Amino acid sequence: xxxxxxxxxxxxxxxxxxxxxxxxxxxxxxxxxxxxxxxxxxxxxxxxxxxxxxxxxxxxxxxxxxxxxxxxxxxxxxxxxxxxxxxxxxxxxxxxxxxxxxxxxxxxxxxxxxxxxxxxxxxxxxxxxxxxxxxxxxxxxxxxxxxxxxxxxxxxxxxxxxxxxxxxxxxxxxxxxxxxxxxxxxxxxxxxxxxxxxxxxxxxxxxxxxxxxxxxxxxxx
Amino acid sequence: xxxxxxxxxxxxxxxxxxxxxxxxxxxxxxxxxxxxxxxxxxxxxxxxxxxxxxxxxxxxxxxxxxxxxxxxxxxxxxxxxxxxxxxxxxxxxxxxxxxxxxxxxxxxxxxxxxxxxxxxxxxxxxxxxxxxxxxxxxxxxxxxxxxxxxxxxxxxxxxxxxxxxxxxxxxxxxxxxxxxxxxxxxxxxxxxxxxxxxxxxxxxxxxxxxxxxxxxxxxxxxxxxxxxxxxxxxxxxxxxxxxxxxxxxxxxxxxxxxxxxxxxxxxxxxxxxxxxxxxxxxxx
Numbered sequence: 001x002x003x004x005x006x007x008x009x010x011x012x013x014x015x016x017x018x019x020x021x022x023x024x025x026x027x028x029x030x031x032x033x034x035x036x037x038x039x040x041x042x043x044x045x046x047x048x049x050x051x052x053x054x055x056x057x058x059x060x061x062x063x064x065x066x067x068x069x070x071x072x073x074x075x076x077x078x079x080x081x082x083x084x085x086x087x088x089x090x091x092x093x094x095x096x097x098x099x100x101x102x103x104x105x106x107x108x109x110x111x112x113x114x115x116x117x118x119x120x121x122x123x124x125x126x127x128x129x130x131x132x133x134x135x136x137x138x139x140x141x142x143x144x145x146x147x148x149x150x151x152x153x154x155x156x157x158x159x160x161x162x163x164x165x166x167x168x169x170x171x172x173x174x175x176x177x178x179x180x181x182x183x184x185x186x187x188x189x190x191x192x193x194x195x196x197x198x199x200x201x202x203x204x205x206x207x208x209x210x211x212x213x214x215x216x217x218x219x220x221x
Numbered sequence: 222x223x224x225x226x227x228x229x230x231x232x233x234x235x236x237x238x239x240x241x242x243x244x245x246x247x248x249x250x251x252x253x254x255x256x257x258x259x260x261x262x263x264x265x266x267x268x269x270x271x272x273x274x275x276x277x278x279x280x281x282x283x284x285x286x287x288x289x290x291x292x293x294x295x296x297x298x299x300x301x302x303x304x305x306x307x308x309x310x311x312x313x314x315x316x317x318x319x320x321x322x323x324x325x326x327x328x329x330x331x332x333x334x335x336x337x338x339x340x341x342x343x344x345x346x347x348x349x350x351x352x353x354x355x356x357x358x359x360x361x362x363x364x365x366x367x368x369x370x371x372x373x374x375x376x377x378x379x380x381x382x383x384x385x386x387x388x389x390x391x392x393x394x395x396x397x398x399x400x401x402x403x404x405x406x407x408x409x410x411x412x413x414x415x416x417x418x419x420x421x422x423x424x425x426x427x428x429x430x431x432x433x434x435x436x437x438x439x440x441x442x443x444x445x446x447x448x449x450x451x452x453x454x455x456x457x458x459x460x461x462x463x464x465x466x467x468x469x470x471x472x473x474x475x476x477x478x479x480x481x482x483x484x485x486x487x488x489x490x491x492x493x494x495x496x497x498x499x500x501x502x503x504x505x
Contacts (some may be wrong), residue, residue: 020363079373086373095293096286100470108470136286145284160491161283162470168284196469 058126065126069094070138078125085109085120088135094138096165107193110166111135117173128195136165139172147210148172155206159197167193170209181211232256239264243272291490294476300329301372305365307357311389314354314364322367326331330368339499341411341421346407349388357386358407358420469493 059080067074067084069092078092083103088094088111097120100108104122111120112134139146148171151157158164167190174181174189186207190200233253238261241247247264265272276412278282282288319331337355340362350356354364410428411421422433449455469492476488 051495081373089293090372093295094286095289098290098470099292107468136284140285145281149284152284153276156277156280158277158280158283160469160471161279161288162290164283165286194470 027156057180063126065128067092067125067133068130069133071132076125080124080126082125083121084111084123084125084128084133087125088120088133094135094137098162098165100162105192105194106163106172107164107190108163108166110169110193112169112173115173115176117170118190128200134169136169146172147213148175151206151210151213152203154176154211155202157199157202157206159199163193163195163197163199167195167199167203171203171210175207175211175214178211179215183208230256234258236261284376290471291474291476291488292472294488296476296478299476300368300370302368303364303372304363304368307362307364307386309357309386309388310360311388313350313352313389315385315387316359317354317365319365323439325369327369327371328367329370331365332368333365334363341407341413343407343409343411344424345409350408356389356407358411 005050046199050215059161062077062079064075064077065087067076067087069088074092076087078091082091085097086099087100089099097111099121100106102109102121104119107119109120110117112118113123113128113131141151146168148168152168154165157167170193171186174185178185183204187206189207190203195203198211232255234256235251236254236258237249239247239252240250240252243265262268262271272366277283279288290408315332319333322331334355340355341358343349357364407420412424413421422428422436426433426436471490471492473496474490475490475497478486478488480486
């Protein structure tokens with residue numbers, strides 16, 4: 001998925017009320033913790049520090065979490081194992097984010113953490129911290145669609161529409177990040193987004209058009 | 222109108238119509254049509270709807286996340302059902318202990334399946350293994366279902382983990398020889414009736430071990446040898462692939478809204494109407 005290329009920003013652990021370090025302390029660096037370290041989400045030194053420090057236990061009952069979603073602070077109570085996708089869909093009613101595989105294989109659940117596309121089914125809600133969550137519902141500015149949304153309609157880059165929110169979040173992140181988007185860029189950006197209707201050629205066309213649209217200053221910035 | 226007069230009227234008439242491929246060559250030709258044929262369509266350029274670009278009617282809904290799919294529907298007091306499935310490809314379920322599920326605060330009901338729909342059935346049912354519950358014939362076969370107030374609840378404690386099973390022989394290798402020489406996963410040739418698993422094949426098709434067929438399709442007059450002889454180029458190869466099943470991204474599901482007054486509403490997913498129709502049958 002597109003998010004797998006992204007590296008977590010340094011210093012994130014200071015920003016959140018519930019941090020990765022805190023989570024790992026709670027997890028006590030179990031096998032799952034070690035896998036996270038191997039996966040590159042956490043530096044080895046940081047992991048060692050987390051293991052040495054006093055563990056902070058969260059749960060197993062519901063814990064209050066404040067999520068910054070689409071510009072608004074939302075307080076929810078979730079079990080620690082609740083994923084961001086579940087919190088968005090069940091607690092906040094933001095059902096635009098779709099859950100298909102629920103294991104980071106299809107990217108249908110892609111949302112942004114700050115400006116980075118991530119699989120919300122692979123992110124714990126308690127682990128989001130103060131980072132800004134942007135979902136498909138928060139991409140347009142009022143009635144004004146994001147250029148990628150506009151281009152998806154214009155170029156008919158969707159059929160059943162179930163992969164579309166995740167697909168758009170991946171493509172929009174690319175268009176936001178890069179000024180001159182190439183076909184290879186788009187292919188890379190959606191390399192983890194599965195579409196079984198076969199809309200990829202139109203997704204490529206739409207995203208390239210959106211990039212041009214944005215460059216020309218049309219649509220939302 | 223008398224019969225004689227009707228016979229006198231012409232049954233066909235000649236009309237001039239546009240024919241060909243738009244963008245390549247379109248010409249006006251004369252064609253014989255039945256007398257009651259409606260007038261021909263004009264060229265696309267003269268029509269107001271046909272041949273014109275039109276935006277997808279639900280495009281905006283889908284790109285903004287506003288489109289509501291069945292999985293997005295939430296009703297007051299709604300319960301989530303999930304299946305308890307077999308991790309074993311071939312087994313007999315000896316006992317099922319539902320006490321952990323019944324004690325779970327979020328679980329409202331447990332249902333144990335007395336029969337499994339759409340799975341393969343033995344051609345001679347008298348040869349079925351003695352079993353209180355349906356014999357498991359594929360990994361993932363549904364055994365029970367749990368209804369709970371949250372979607373995640375049933376998976377938290379393995380609600381039926383105390384259930385005991387007796388494993389039976391199975392063959393998971395894919396070479397023809399291995400499948401033929403190993404024991405079948407059922408005591409009798411099964412007939413595949415629906416889309417679920419369990420092996421077998423259509424009624425009447427030869428089965429040997431776990432291998433079915435061959436099945437001859439097409440007309441008897443088709444001569445493969447002659448086809449090869451007439452071919453300019455012959456490409457030979459052996460190709461293998463996993464079974465490709467219908468796998469739309471939209472997860473299958475049904476939301477049922479039972480009303481005390483009887484006007485129940487079912488909301489189906491949009492991906493497989495035939496399956497949805499069959500699913501509805503279980504509510505009747």
